[in-house]
Amino acid sequence: MFAERTVAWPVGEAADITLESLAEAVAASYVDILIIGCGAAFEPPPKGLRGGLKGEGVALEWMNTGAACRTFNVLLAEDRAAAAALIAVE
Secondary structure, eight states: OOSSOOOOOOOOSGGGOOTTTTHHHHHOTTOOEEEEEOOSSOOOOOTTHHHHHHHTTOEEEEEOHHHHHHHHHHHHHTTOOEEEEEOOOO
16 A cells, blocks of 8 residues: 555465565655554564565564554655555454
């Protein structure tokens, strides 16, 4: 999800999140912060993900999906360069 558009993301669980699955967000040159909603309950990020994103110049903010939605809205209100990748919850 970007400030100006939403893109389908075919990831259903945190373990499936990779740099490749986040390629579109990483490629967006204006994204400095990537918020990932890992689902209904917090799970740690996959090994190497934070470092891989940092190498691309993107800071990772990892949290459950509810918190990620709220945080993304705050960052947008502050005109921050953020994107969100959210695993849907029921």
